[in-house]
Amino acid sequence: GESVGLHLPTLSVQEGDNSIINCAYSNSASDYFIWYKQESGKGPQFIIDIRSNMDKRQGQRVTVLLNKTVKHLSLQIAATQPGDSAVYFCAENKAAQKLVFGQGTRLTINP
Amino acid sequence: KAGVTQTPRYLIKTRGQQVTLSCSPISGHRSVSWYQQTPGQGLQFLFEYFSETQRNKGNFPGRFSGRQFSNSRSEMNVSTLELGDSALYLCASSGDSKGGEAFFGQGTRLTVV
Numbered sequence: 001g002e003s004v005g006l007h008l009p010t011l012s013v014q015e016g017d018n019s020i021i022n023c024a025y026s027n028s029a030s031d032y033f034i035w036y037k038q039e040s041g042k043g044p045q046f047i048i049d050i051r052s053n054m055d056k057r058q059g060q061r062v063t064v065l066l067n068k069t070v071k072h073l074s075l076q077i078a079a080t081q082p083g084d085s086a087v088y089f090c091a092e093n094k095a096a097q098k099l100v101f102g103q104g105t106r107l108t109i110n111p
Numbered sequence: 112k113a114g115v116t117q118t119p120r121y122l123i124k125t126r127g128q129q130v131t132l133s134c135s136p137i138s139g140h141r142s143v144s145w146y147q148q149t150p151g152q153g154l155q156f157l158f159e160y161f162s163e164t165q166r167n168k169g170n171f172p173g174r175f176s177g178r179q180f181s182n183s184r185s186e187m188n189v190s191t192l193e194l195g196d197s198a199l200y201l202c203a204s205s206g207d208s209k210g211g212e213a214f215f216g217q218g219t220r221l222t223v224v
Contacts, residue, residue: 034212034213036215041217042217042218043115043201043203043216043217043218044154044201044203044215045215046212046213046214049212089154091154093213098144098156098159098167098169099144099146099154099156099203099213100156101146101153101154101155102153103153104153104154
């Protein structure tokens with residue numbers, strides 16, 4: 001089936017700590033995964049992506065890990081800042097730009 | 112480079128009416144996809160167009176339709192509006208024909224009363 005889900009709906013972290021947002025997917029045939037950040041009143045913003053032939057990919061302060069054995073995806077944000085407060089979605093990109101999104105995790109930063 | 116532009120930003124319609132939403136993709140992008148976002152259902156795929164052809168369609172009733180023009184601009188139409196159609200409608204464009212980074216617009220907030 002087509003299902004991408006998140007383990008936790010909300011996550012609160014202290015400013016400066018690292019954040020880890022998790023996601024489970026069910027379609028083992030998927031070959032491309034993306035993390036999006038959505039701030040209030042805005043559309044989803046691309047953060048980082050990873051293809052199924054990779055286990056890890058790093059960006060600026062963000063790392064995505066893919067575990068195909070257990071169909072698990074995670075987003076790690078280093079040194080979380082107030083500007084990181086948003087809802088984070090994982091998405092599975094099927095052929096021809098059909099994204100299947102998870103429900104989202106709201107990340108809150110405590111000062 | 113201008114981003115994805117959606118118009119209008121906000122719209123209020125009455126049940127039974129129809130509505131047309133517009134999306135201008137990033138220059139050079141030929142793939143345009145549409146999503147509906149609601150608090151209860153999250154982000155759901157509506158359909159995707161590439162070079163004026165619909166390549167994929169989500170599980171929405173036939174009241175939801177779309178099209179793409181030769182300049183890659185896209186419109187979606189919802190006929191016989193229902194209260195449950197109230198949502199944020201998002202458009203995304205991509206320059207990759209097979210799947211790749213998709214850039215979203217800010218969306219059109221549709222309220223059906």
